[in-house]
Amino acid sequence: MTSHAITSTKAGFKLDSVTVGSVLAVLLLFCAVFIYGGYLVTVLQLAMIYGIFCLGLNFFMGYTGQASFGQNAFAAIGGYGTAILCVQYEWEPALALMVSMVVAGVAALVVGYPTLRLRGHYLAMATFALGLITYDISVQWTSLTQGYMGYAGIPPLGIGPFTVEDERLKLVCLIVLLLIGLWISQRLRDSRFGRALRAISGSENGAAALGIRISRYKLAAFVIAAVYASAAGSLFAHTVGFISPEVFGLQMVVVTFTMLYVGGVGTVYGPVIGAIVASLLPEVFRSTGRFQDIAYAAVLLLMLIFVPKGLSALAGLVRSRRAKQEG
Amino acid sequence: MTVAAGDTPLIAVSDLAASYGHVAALKPTSLYVAPGEFVTILGPNGAGKTTLLRAMTRLIASSGRISFNGRDVTGLRTHDLAKLGIIMVQEGRGLFGEMTVQENLSLGAYSLGGSSAELERRYAKVFELFPRLRERAGQIAASMSGGEQQMLAVGRALMADPKLLILDEPSLGLAPRVASEILSTLGELNKAGLGILLVEQKAPLALKLAQRVYVLSSGYVRAELQTHEIKSHHDLARYYFH
Numbered sequence: 001m002t003s004h005a006i007t008s009t010k011a012g013f014k015l016d017s018v019t020v021g022s023v024l025a026v027l028l029l030f031c032a033v034f035i036y037g038g039y040l041v042t043v044l045q046l047a048m049i050y051g052i053f054c055l056g057l058n059f060f061m062g063y064t065g066q067a068s069f070g071q072n073a074f075a076a077i078g079g080y081g082t083a084i085l086c087v088q089y090e091w092e093p094a095l096a097l098m099v100s101m102v103v104a105g106v107a108a109l110v111v112g113y114p115t116l117r118l119r120g121h122y123l124a125m126a127t128f129a130l131g132l133i134t135y136d137i138s139v140q141w142t143s144l145t146q147g148y149m150g151y152a153g154i155p156p157l158g159i160g161p162f163t164v165e166d167e168r169l170k171l172v173c174l175i176v177l178l179l180i181g182l183w184i185s186q187r188l189r190d191s192r193f194g195r196a197l198r199a200i201s202g203s204e205n206g207a208a209a210l211g212i213r214i215s216r217y218k219l220a221a222f223v224i225a226a227v228y229a230s231a232a233g234s235l236f237a238h239t240v241g242f243i244s245p246e247v248f249g250l251q252m253v254v255v256t257f258t259m260l261y262v263g264g265v266g267t268v269y270g271p272v273i274g275a276i277v278a279s280l281l282p283e284v285f286r287s288t289g290r291f292q293d294i295a296y297a298a299v300l301l302l303m304l305i306f307v308p309k310g311l312s313a314l315a316g317l318v319r320s321r322r323a324k325q326e327g
Numbered sequence: 328m329t330v331a332a333g334d335t336p337l338i339a340v341s342d343l344a345a346s347y348g349h350v351a352a353l354k355p356t357s358l359y360v361a362p363g364e365f366v367t368i369l370g371p372n373g374a375g376k377t378t379l380l381r382a383m384t385r386l387i388a389s390s391g392r393i394s395f396n397g398r399d400v401t402g403l404r405t406h407d408l409a410k411l412g413i414i415m416v417q418e419g420r421g422l423f424g425e426m427t428v429q430e431n432l433s434l435g436a437y438s439l440g441g442s443s444a445e446l447e448r449r450y451a452k453v454f455e456l457f458p459r460l461r462e463r464a465g466q467i468a469a470s471m472s473g474g475e476q477q478m479l480a481v482g483r484a485l486m487a488d489p490k491l492l493i494l495d496e497p498s499l500g501l502a503p504r505v506a507s508e509i510l511s512t513l514g515e516l517n518k519a520g521l522g523i524l525l526v527e528q529k530a531p532l533a534l535k536l537a538q539r540v541y542v543l544s545s546g547y548v549r550a551e552l553q554t555h556e557i558k559s560h561h562d563l564a565r566y567y568f569h
Contacts, residue, residue, distance in 0.1 A: 192437070195426070199434050202423035205386050209417065210487065211409035211438040 018315040026276065030175075034168055040283065041167045047279035048174035049235050053252075054259050054271030055181045056228020062266030063189060064221040065201030066116075067123055069253050070130030074226035076138055076248035077104040078233030083151035083243055084144070094159045097234040104230030105223050112222040116215060131253060138245040150244030157238040170239055177235065178272065181228065186268045188224075197221055201266070262303055264310025273311050335397040337362045337491055337522045338383070338413065343391035345382040352378040354546040355391065360491060360524050365517040367533040368526045370543035376526040377418055379543065380495050384408055384415045396490070410438045412490030416497060418526075420480040424469030428460055428479055431468050435486025453482040456512055474505035481509065491522040498529050510536060 033040045053075060060068050081100030085091040091099075115126045138145045145151075157164050157173060164170050188194045196217050199207040204214050237243045255278070263274020278300075285295040307314055339359040345352055353375040360366045370376050382389035385405045393401050395411055403411075423431055432453060436446055454461040457478040463471060468479060477497055484492055494513070498506035506529065514536045517523050527533035534540065534554050542550040 192433070195430055195434055196437065198426060198430075199423050202425070203421055205405070206417065206421035206423070207434075208405035209384060209386070209409055209415050209421070210434055210483075211406050212434075213406045 016315055016319060018318050022273075022315075029280075033171075037168065041171055043279055043283055044276075045167070045171050045174055045239050046236075047276045048171070048178045049232050049239065050256060050259055050279060051178050051272045051275035052181045052235065053229050053232035054256055054263070054275050055178075055185045056225040056232070057256055057260055058185070058265065058267075058271045059188075059197070059228070060221045060225040061260065062270070063194060063197040063201060064218060065266075066218060066221070067120070068127040068222070068225065069124055070127035070134075071225055071229045071256070072131045072248045072250075072252040073134035074104040074108060074229035075233035075236070075252065076134045076245075077107055077226075078230030078235075079237045079243045079248060080138065080145055080151070080233075081230070082234035082237045083154050086155050086238075087151055087153055092159065093155055093157050093163075093238050097157070097231065097238070100234050101227050101230045104226045104233075108223045108226030109219065112219045112226075116218045116222060131250070135245055135249050138248065145245070148244060150242060150247075151237070152242045154237045154241050154243065156241070157235070174235065174239070177231075181231070182268070182272060185271075189268060193217075193220070198266075258300065262300065262311060264312035267310060267312040270310045270312040277311060334361070336360060336394075337364070337396060338524070339394050340383055341392045343379070343382050343389055343393065345378050345387055345389040347378075352546055353382055353389070356543075356546075356548050358541050358548060358551070360522050363517070363520045363522055364539065365514070365523045365537045366525070366539050366541065367537035368524070368541045368543055369530050369533065370549075372528075374543040375546040376543050377495055378546075380415060380493055380524075380526060384413060384493065386415075409487065412488070413493065414484045414487045414489035414491070415493040416480045416484045416495065418495040418499065420476050422468045422476055422480055422483070424467070426468055427465055428468055428471070429464045431479055431483050432460070432486050435483035436488075438487060449486050449488060453485050456485070456515075457482050473500055474502065474509070477501060477505070477509055481512065485516070489521065491524065492516070493524045495526045496528060497525070498527060498532065507532060 030044070033044055053071070057068070057071050060066050060071070078097070078100045081103055082093065082096040085096035085099065086093055111130060115130070116123065118126050139147055141147075142149075155163065156170065164173050189198075196207065196212045199210065199212060200214055200217055208214050233243075233248065236247065259274035259278040260271055261274070262278050263272065264270025281299060282292060282296050285292045285299075288295050303311065307317065309317075336359040339357075341357040342355040343353065343357070344355045356375075356379060358366075358368075368376050368379065378387070381387045382391075383393060385403065385408060391401075392399065395408070395413060400408060400411065423434065426434075432450065433446075436449055439445060439449075459475055460478060460482050463475060468476065471479065481494070481497065484494075492513075497509055497513075501509070510527075510532050513523055513525065517536065525533055525537065534557060537554050540550075540552045540554055540557065541548050542552070
């Protein structure tokens with residue numbers, strides 16, 4: 001066995017009918033949306049933004065196996081950071097986005113250091129409190145956040161003289177950014193760092209017994225999740241042009257959790273699949289009128305019952321059933 | 328093998344005690360392992376054997392003193408002890424079931440960092456001891472048989488290039504032939520100079536390999552014996568039910 005063969009531990013991507021069919025369906029969907037435009041462009045824009053948020057959340061909840069109900073706080077830092085810097089100080093959107101990501105990362109470092117000493121439910125409650133505190137700050141600190149009024153007139157994403165005004169072009173930009181986020185996520189997952197995170201998820205004691213410094217890695221995953229969340233918050237602000245405290249409230253926590261579990265927590269593609277499916281499902285059931293929420297909830301329940309590991313595990317599930325039938 | 332006056336033991340614990348809530352699972356206990364020595368801890372269920380190992384590797388809070396190669400390591404945490412070369416194969420193997428064999432092995436060499444040549448040397452050593460792991464390199468650990476999983480657990484520990492290998496019941500749940508095979512490998516490793524501390528229920532197997540035995544019962548070390556002193560199981564049984 002060659003040196004490379006031994007040390008490489010990259011996750012395989014198996015091509016089969018389910019995977020090929022899913023990829024084709026997504027491509028067709030995007031093509032149709034590009035051709036016909038309209039409201040679905042906005043829905044997919046938001047799906048891409050949530051996808052970026054979920055990719056980060058997946059680092060902490062999926063790869064590392066920790067619970068956080070407070071990542072919306074870092075999306076708020078990104079959203080408000082970019083809004084304040086662009087609207088009040090007329091910064092370049094791209095620069096504001098990056099500075100907000102750095103601020104969110106530092107905030108996660110400061111908050112995470114004491115918080116991540118907690119485990120299980122205690123950690124979940126502490127992070128939940130973090131989200132609630134951030135929401136209260138965004139409502140109460142009106143001189144900074146403009147309270148319930150929020151920020152309007154946030155410029156679209158752009159660099160220098162180039163601004164992305166067209167809605168289809170915005171979607172293209174968001175797809176590219178999502179793919180970059182996905183690539184980074186996959187690279188990190190398959191690295192020594194990613195294996196250490198997954199070891200912590202498997203068994204904290206087992207990981208520590210191999211020399212892995214648990215607290216440091218948890219903190220790193222928390223910071224990465226915060227940076228992704230901040231990027232998502234900033235992109236939301238630049239895409240929609242308006243933010244208010246409600247955007248980064250409890251609803252965001254519920255929606256992103258749903259996306260993560262529908263797609264497959266701890267998988268590479270799950271967060272993106274979940275974001276797209278959970279964003280489109282309500283639109284599919286829009287014609288059912290007042291039964292929309294019931295139909296949406298029923299489908300989510302069915303998914304969780306029949307594909308408990310998420311839609312990204314569907315191909316593997318079909319493969320193993322076929323193997324059983326053939327065997 | 329004993330430690331002569333003035334010699335430094337590989338690891339020595341003195342008055343190590345641990346409790347779960349109000350229950351004292353391990354009462355003040357002292358023991359040592361000399362460099363290159365194979366020591367076995369025997370005792371009935373609930374004797375405190377696993378607690379002792381977990382306390383020694385700081386997986387649970389404990390009082391008492393631990394020294395390693397003459398250095399006081401009492402204040403160090405589990406990951407620091409692992410970096411020093413104290414590696415434990417936990418009861419139930421502690422594998423990362425959803426990772427491949429190769430990923431599990433690479434995590435064993437986690438403290439090594441990025442040195443590829445050294446990593447290759449360690450892979451080669453593990454694959455030489457357990458050729459089946461090479462064949463199964465891409466397989467998910469959870470999908471392997473119990474024996475193969477135990478080989479992987481030991482192989483992963485060896486990837487860390489340990490100075491002291493601590494094993495908690497490696498034969499648990501294995502067929503006698505497989506258990507014997509794994510314990511024989513431990514014997515070979517010990518002959519090559521590796522210090523081993525083994526907790527084992529299967530006394531006859533363990534006694535074939537060990538140079539010295541501690542008998543633990545009700546959280547206390549009841550006896551410290553040289554294996555050649557043990558003529559029959561009755562010699563041990565009287566300590567078990569003290």
